[in-house]
Amino acid sequence: MEQMLIDSAERILRDGCDKALLDSAEAGEFPQALASLLIDNGFDQLGAPDSGTSGDDAYGVLRVAGRFALPVPLAEWQLARVLGVSGYVSVGRMSADGSSAFGVPWAQQCERVIGVSDDGRARLFTVAQCRIEPEAHLAGESRASVAGDSEPIDAPADVFGRMALSRVALSVGALEHVLELAITYVTEREQFGRTLSKFQSLQHYLAIMAADVAAAARATDAAIVSLETERFPLDVAAAKSRVGEATNRVAELAHQVHGAMGFTHEHQLHHFTRRLWAWRDEFGDEVFWQQRLGRHIAAAGPDEVWPFLATGG
Amino acid sequence: MMQYDRAELPAHHDEIRREVRAFLKQSFPPERRANSDFTSGHNPAFSEQLGNKGWIGMTWPARYGGGEKTFFERYVVTEELLAAGAPVSAHWIADRQSGPLLLRYGSQAQRERYLPDITAGKSYFSIGMSEPGSGSDLASVRTSAVRGDGGWVINGTKLWSTDAHRNHFMIALVRTRPVSDNRHAGLSQFVIDLRRDNVAVRPILNMGGQEDFNEVVFEDTFVPDDRMIGEEGNGWEQVTSELSYERSGPERFLSAFRVYVELIRAVGTEPSDAQAATIGRLAAHFLTLRRMSISVAGMLESGGNPVVEAALVKELGNNFEKELPDIARAALAGGARPAAFEAAYQDTMLGSPAFTLRGGTREILRGVIARGLGLR
Ligand SMILES: Cc1cc2nc3c(=O)[nH]c(=O)nc-3n(C[C@H](O)[C@H](O)[C@H](O)COP(=O)(O)OP(=O)(O)OC[C@H]3O[C@@H](n4cnc5c(N)ncnc54)[C@H](O)[C@@H]3O)c2cc1C
Numbered sequence: 001m002e003q004m005l006i007d008s009a010e011r012i013l014r015d016g017c018d019k020a021l022l023d024s025a026e027a028g029e030f031p032q033a034l035a036s037l038l039i040d041n042g043f044d045q046l047g048a049p050d051s052g053t054s055g056d057d058a059y060g061v062l063r064v065a066g067r068f069a070l071p072v073p074l075a076e077w078q079l080a081r082v083l084g085v086s087g088y089v090s091v092g093r094m095s096a097d098g099s100s101a102f103g104v105p106w107a108q109q110c111e112r113v114i115g116v117s118d119d120g121r122a123r124l125f126t127v128a129q130c131r132i133e134p135e136a137h138l139a140g141e142s143r144a145s146v147a148g149d150s151e152p153i154d155a156p157a158d159v160f161g162r163m164a165l166s167r168v169a170l171s172v173g174a175l176e177h178v179l180e181l182a183i184t185y186v187t188e189r190e191q192f193g194r195t196l197s198k199f200q201s202l203q204h205y206l207a208i209m210a211a212d213v214a215a216a217a218r219a220t221d222a223a224i225v226s227l228e229t230e231r232f233p234l235d236v237a238a239a240k241s242r243v244g245e246a247t248n249r250v251a252e253l254a255h256q257v258h259g260a261m262g263f264t265h266e267h268q269l270h271h272f273t274r275r276l277w278a279w280r281d282e283f284g285d286e287v288f289w290q291q292r293l294g295r296h297i298a299a300a301g302p303d304e305v306w307p308f309l310a311t312g313g
Numbered sequence: 314m315m316q317y318d319r320a321e322l323p324a325h326h327d328e329i330r331r332e333v334r335a336f337l338k339q340s341f342p343p344e345r346r347a348n349s350d351f352t353s354g355h356n357p358a359f360s361e362q363l364g365n366k367g368w369i370g371m372t373w374p375a376r377y378g379g380g381e382k383t384f385f386e387r388y389v390v391t392e393e394l395l396a397a398g399a400p401v402s403a404h405w406i407a408d409r410q411s412g413p414l415l416l417r418y419g420s421q422a423q424r425e426r427y428l429p430d431i432t433a434g435k436s437y438f439s440i441g442m443s444e445p446g447s448g449s450d451l452a453s454v455r456t457s458a459v460r461g462d463g464g465w466v467i468n469g470t471k472l473w474s475t476d477a478h479r480n481h482f483m484i485a486l487v488r489t490r491p492v493s494d495n496r497h498a499g500l501s502q503f504v505i506d507l508r509r510d511n512v513a514v515r516p517i518l519n520m521g522g523q524e525d526f527n528e529v530v531f532e533d534t535f536v537p538d539d540r541m542i543g544e545e546g547n548g549w550e551q552v553t554s555e556l557s558y559e560r561s562g563p564e565r566f567l568s569a570f571r572v573y574v575e576l577i578r579a580v581g582t583e584p585s586d587a588q589a590a591t592i593g594r595l596a597a598h599f600l601t602l603r604r605m606s607i608s609v610a611g612m613l614e615s616g617g618n619p620v621v622e623a624a625l626v627k628e629l630g631n632n633f634e635k636e637l638p639d640i641a642r643a644a645l646a647g648g649a650r651p652a653a654f655e656a657a658y659q660d661t662m663l664g665s666p667a668f669t670l671r672g673g674t675r676e677i678l679r680g681v682i683a684r685g686l687g688l689r
Pocket of ligand 1: 472475671
């Protein structure tokens, strides 16, 4: 992973992805200036063939994006470039019959939409020729259903897993940020004449959160490392499962330690927790992936599970 | 923030892994594999076989019978043994912490006296830290050693000393000077010869009906000078130095592994949706915990002292292994449970309350992590 890319993404997002931008994006306004800046700097190309960058770079930058709750379909562009599709493109999960894609970010701002199905097929929809039903996910960010004619496009078999991994990478960044917010809050806020950080029950909450965040990050790294190997589908499954579990606990505890302040719209916490809740459902929820992993293990039988866990079978 | 790098076990270790698996296949048949808890089987004959194989003291210098191998190679061997449910408890503590402690702080004579027997799988150690009045608050130990003629006279009681009734030695943490403002000062460690020194070892039946842990009473027990490990008064630093080794190994998340294996056997090759999800969810935890634990092994290998990272692996791992039997039980709810599942389930369930107590309680570990986060 190129540290320079990570640093430069961080710089751009620190300047350009603030609370005001998140508020307006959640009110439906596409963050055009920031989107253009990311494209101008080539962040959409990360991981694409001939880009000189790797999948590791792409997901590393998505993790940074998660730290800022980036409301731009960067993950979708990155996948599109991997598939050789240029321009303003979005990606959604495709229905089994291939007639529609749902959960598509910013479909109305895009010319084309790639639908990916959980069995690894991909089709290209032209937005102008489709019916669009605008919706929003839990964080109020544009998600639409897109239905109409489409044509098949070549995609690697792991295309659905790659999109799942994008949600996992975004989530790890958001989890890290939520943990930092919580640490800052309890070390600053005082009650009963001392900072909240002195109360053991809150120390323990934060320890639990830190453990979950570390586990989520480690599971995600493992899936990134196994990109383009046979193990990838199973390591993505493990990551989606583990990150989903971390999300549930960390978001709950983060709100608990922030008190009423964290329940306000003015506070930034909800931009992250609402996205975490949305991302855990996108491109297969935890249970979907757990079943995939579980069926694989059960099919191989009890004597193969240890070899699978230890050395990949 | 805690960082776990992408360390993986080097691929060339697959060879030793194959060797361990082959050995286990012939020396320890599958039908006996009910329990992956590292304290579940005290079997000197088996430990000696491992010693002959060179699988005890693997990272230690050759002059003491050690293998001069890496922590990663030791990791491979220990995780294979646990996953198979092998009876490893006789030598486990000596291999994991008593030997390394002696290597680091012991005198040359002590190393020569104790280590070769450990690596041969013939000499077993117990931990003498807890007392009736000192559990989590270890620095409050009251067992005392007072200088006598040519040695020390020890008085007090150690408690919960696992396997003290069948091991050879105990390393006891005792007070050699009265309590001062610095409560960590004035503590020292001694090797106690459980079979020859004048100590009373009384097994305490645990809730599962087994005699595993003990009360060890010292009444004017004399030990010669050469039993003191390291410097007088340095005991606190010494007991805490090994915590990263003690807390981050595969034994901190594999204790319930045999229940998982039997669950997979019980559901068969076509599990229900809910059963498949359970198996997958648990696998995600095993995979992640193992990777975190290996990351810590890597930090140890390169000379770091990842105290907080290790505490975090134990925190996650112990909670997980404690929950596992119940999750497995729910996955089989409503039907008859196969005998093999039942055996693993019962054995593990009865041991599970200890998972989040031994080696530092969950609450104490959370305190260690909170300190790492800068909260205390
Ligand atoms: C199976 C088993 C084997 C063991 N083997 C050994 C051995 O070989 N050698 C040895 O020396 N010891 C051994 N122990 C003892 C073990 O180290 C202690 O049980 C442990 O340190 C806790 O001490 P305690 O049991 O006295 O509980 P206590 O310290 O009395 O704690 C009781 C409860 O209070 C909580 N608590 C205590 N202090 C705090 C605090 N400051 N903040 C929040 N919560 C707190 C604890 O987390 C726990 O939940 C063994 C224990 C078990 C269960």
